[in-house]
Amino acid sequence: MDIFQAITELTALPGVSGSEETVCAAVQTWFRRYTDQVWSDPMGNTYARFGNPDGPTILLMAHMDEIGLMVYDIEEGGLVRICNVAGVDPRVLPGSELMIYGTEPVKAVVGALPPHLQKAGDVMSNYKIEELLCDTGLSPEEVKERIRIGDPVAFAPRPPQKLVNNVIAGKTFDDRACIAALLEVMDLLKDYKLYANVVVCASVQEERGMLGSGVGAYHIDPDMAIAIDVCHAPQPGAKPVDYVDFDKVAITRGGNIHPKMYEKLRDSAKEQNIAFETDVTISRTGTDAWSIQVQRGGIPTGLVSLPLRYMHTSVEVISMDTLKNCAKVIAGVVRAIGADWEETLCLDD
């Protein structure tokens, strides 16, 4: 599978939390390359099933929503006021290009008061999101025709850029790159006769507080689950405790990670000679794994993360080699599931 192609297609589409329909349709098309069993639940989580229908179910999940904004009010002059839907740092907004998904996509820019017109000291304080206005260049009448309160707003799509050494930069790698990783898992497994029943889920509303994944895990009622999301890679200003090396697969160990799921992932990496790092997170992981774990009677859940620089900007940076390794680690766990699956999840005495 051409991972760069998948990422390019998936990140070109809007999917602000709660408005994932467009990206969802594309994800469904990609899923259908590997299985006919593709569906969505009422929240919008989208699933693909393959493998042995009578086997134990493993749920693999990455979220397809992106951080974004929403039209909140429209000024008399046609300027558009925006509010946060999820995850946008207001400090990166002034000077950025946005796309308003109205009756048709409308380009907009976020302006800022020129330094000449500021008062002394203004330069020291940050803009608040409620002070920012989007300028579409349209007349007030045109704005009314094309834009409505509630329309989603995202960073304007721009194709991912290839840097060097299979490193790429772009928007919404959080977490569409991991959707691509799950497609790669499907690709890696397509010629195997599996013991496990595999359900891949592209979840919704993760950026709003892991809201879709709980519903997804309840819906599938799996025997075990693995979430894949991005984590921080080393970057200027970040502390070692907060990041995982750029070229290593992060495998989380901690309070809400099932010890045996951690071991399965670790062993899969070791067996395939894949560089990995144990990422210790004792409490909330801030990923879908957190809400999957507590559904129904409890679900043994593991977490794999892809290191990424500059999270929640439109220049997120990842390594496609590390991404492939994430997929290999997960595929290895799925392949290893056999008749003894229940025992392999039992905690040691």
Next chain:
Amino acid sequence: MYEKTMIQKIVTAYGPSGREQEVTDVIRSFVEPLVDEVTVDALGNLIAHKKGTSGKKIMLVAHMDQIGLVVTDIDEKGFLRVSNVGGVHPVTAAARPVRFENGTRGVTYFETENSGFMNPSKTAITQLFIDIGADSREEAEAKVQLGDMAVYDVNFLEMGRRISCGALDNRICCAALVEALKDMETEHDIYAVFSVQEEVGTRGAGAAAYAIGPDLCINLDVTLFGDTPKCMPMAVKLGGGAAIKIMDASVIVAPMVYTFLEDVAKAEDIACQRDVMRMGGTDTSVVQRSRDGVLAGGISIPVRYVHSPVETADLRDYEATVALLRAAVKRSELPQR
């Protein structure tokens, strides 16, 4: 047309979060003749079921609890110390008449040592107290126990097309839901839920949604406003019609749900506006995420000065909300993903 005495009775009934018995009784008396079955679940949600024929279930939900003050301590001079039940602003809660479930009346005031008289602007909830006219702890304890809750003791004000009262959040919507049940035409099973404990974190509606497993949910709650002097910008206006929820701090409504409601409003010529509320959550959220997900949306009635004793609403918005709800459940085709 609306029935003002019914609105007034529902709006003025006592019922802070977790203590919804009185308001439950009032609402029950109104809904019992309108539906096939009325039950109260273990949490206290009042569920009115009207049988349908389509095999589809619609949950209509409005929370019936209100914010309040809970007694945490009674001092030797008979003053009651309090904590908030839900989103109480200490400044707004100072210098108010209040009442308890057993009818005991009192007034709130604040410690003046540091803030001075008539200036509660720096008052924290721990500096508020209730004076029930008692001279001693014993005298106070004869009327009020630790854990008892007080609500604003307010008048129901009629101001032309508009009304003002405490607890319009969310009793105005409870009244709208009762109103909509009258001669409701629908082929679907209707579960009208008057939920509990919304103000303390949308606690009640999730349990009701889990039990019902609806195909569609429409939540009725109040929303904020953007049309008073120098207020925070917001597109919602009093008198602008039923506000169709797009997003609030707790939920993003699926497009097929809010466009369904907008299409109904358009077809029936019902005044509506779009509701994006940056602060405040609603029962819509917990219903949406119940079991394996529910298509859940909301119709909001704009209310000014929310969580104060002078919450103000426009009865045209109330009528539009009732009309929209009735027209929506009349549809055979419900939104689907």
